[in-house]
Amino acid sequence: MAKQKVSPVSVDGAGFLTHVAYDSVVFGFSEGQLKILLMEYHNTGLIALPGGFIRTDEDLDEAVRLGLEDRTGITNIYLEQFHTFGNKSRHKPEILQKILEANGIHAPKEHWMLQRFISVAYYALVDISTVSLQPDALSDSCTWYEINRLPKLILDHATVIEKALKTLRFNLDNKIKDSNLLPEKFTMKDLQKVYEAILGEELRRTSFQRKMLAGRILKRHDKLYSGEAHKAPFIYSFHK
Amino acid sequence: MAKQKVSPVSVDGAGFLTHVAYDSVVFGFSEGQLKILLMEYHNTGLIALPGGFIRTDEDLDEAVRLGLEDRTGITNIYLEQFHTFGNKSRHKPEILQKILEANGIHAPKEHWMLQRFISVAYYALVDISTVSLQPDALSDSCTWYEINRLPKLILDHATVIEKALKTLRFNLDNKIKDSNLLPEKFTMKDLQKVYEAILGEELRRTSFQRKMLAGRILKRHDKLYSGEAHKAPFIYSFHK
DNA sequence: CCAAAAGTGTTTTAGCTACACCCATGA
DNA sequence: TCATGGGTGTAGCTAAAACACTTTTGG
Structure with a gap:
């Protein structure tokens, strides 16, 4: 108050x-x-x-x-x-x-x-x-x-x-x-971290990815090259 | 007001x-x-x-x-x-x-x-x-x-x-x-009618029955003999 | 070539739907 | 025995979960 x-x-x-x-x-x-x-x-x-x-x-x-x-x-x-x-x-x-x-x-x-x-x-x-x-x-x-x-x-x-x-x-x-919890562009891992922080529990990476992609709310952009020694993740934003 | x-x-x-x-x-x-x-x-x-x-x-x-x-x-x-x-x-x-x-x-x-x-x-x-x-x-x-x-x-x-x-x-x-929409005891058909009235659509009898029974919220009692010429339905109440 | 992390294919599971069939009831 | 409505078995569909596998990346 x-x-x-x-x-x-x-x-x-x-x-x-x-x-x-x-x-x-x-x-x-x-x-x-x-x-x-x-x-x-x-x-x-x-x-x-x-x-x-x-x-x-x-x-x-x-x-x-x-x-x-x-x-x-x-x-x-x-x-x-x-x-x-x-x-x-x-x-x-x-x-x-x-x-x-x-x-x-x-x-x-x-x-x-x-x-x-x-x-x-x-x-x-x-x-x-x-x-x-x-x-x-x-x-x-x-x-x-x-x-x-x-x-x-x-x-x-x-x-x-x-x-x-x-x-x-x-x-x-x-x-x-x-929501505005994330910046406009983010990776699937970023999004998963938000979910985990809110729900207070860990989620399976692959199930989470599929569920999100099935939801049709994500737009996929270029890959993000972080300079680290692994596959570059896609960048996403929310549709509209 | x-x-x-x-x-x-x-x-x-x-x-x-x-x-x-x-x-x-x-x-x-x-x-x-x-x-x-x-x-x-x-x-x-x-x-x-x-x-x-x-x-x-x-x-x-x-x-x-x-x-x-x-x-x-x-x-x-x-x-x-x-x-x-x-x-x-x-x-x-x-x-x-x-x-x-x-x-x-x-x-x-x-x-x-x-x-x-x-x-x-x-x-x-x-x-x-x-x-x-x-x-x-x-x-x-x-x-x-x-x-x-x-x-x-x-x-x-x-x-x-x-x-x-x-x-x-x-x-x-x-x-x-x-809720108190129904009297304490009711039949599955009564319950279905309530759902249909609230949702504003008709529901399939058998699917509805199974869904409700799966929900573990119903206690089954005796059968209700209405005097009509068909199988008597079970009477239910909500658990607890 | 290796390790790390990302992406995807395949199998399994669970819930719901549709359809069928059988059962109980009173006339 | 028939018509009516109630209960349940079975097959099929779909979404989600679980697991395994392949791919990409820089050292």
């Missing part, structure tokens, strides 16, 4: 849809590892998913997209809503209070940011190499963390990530071609 | 999470037809999905469950959240105004119910035969409609139903055993 633009903070939340927030689980892939983007708030040690609020004149999807564009510099991010979290036990005003205090903002109890939120969660699939991270006003870092070395997170953000990953695994075959 | 308890309507929405609502697509099955529960508002001719608001002391899931229990009398409803709709184009205050007016409530422009809502949508699978419908305070009917004979609906409710049905079709094999 980090937010990107809090400078003019009104107590009643004018201009924003109160009680509604979004959180985004941004997946990236580099060095053979699946990674997630997390933010750390100034002077608090608190780490959270990047998120924000919805302005009264924005579509929900649009708000999420713009919030992410601000932080990653990427336009055209692959984004998908996967769940809305609305348990009342998520309401921990002392945490948000602490974050605001650490930034010199003394919010009264009735401040809209201290009230209970329903949070709509999205996941994104981005190419880490094209991202230049921009912490927001309340945070001093915005960093990639390996999926299996996550730090302690505020609220139920660990659960949110868990569910995002589950959804991603379930839909991977359908989503991979629209 | 019907609501179940509006008697004490405060302008600022105290006690409710403003800007958040839920809509529920309740599927039922009878007479070989898939049906959906819809409500008609007093003196307006407006027809909508049953829905409501979330109280500040309720979980989101709990609010939806209780709202449905009020209307159908069923406890233990199978409920699943499938999408959250948040386009700003959904905001049509004149419709809600009309509904309130028709009930003698003259709400000022800044009334919370006339503001923009994010709506969390759920679908439910219930056994029509155990339901006794209860219209809420703003509605004069609460009726089952055949899925392919739906009336014109307010806002984007037709889209919501479309998406609910798509989700249900996609997950049917996984959800059927927890």
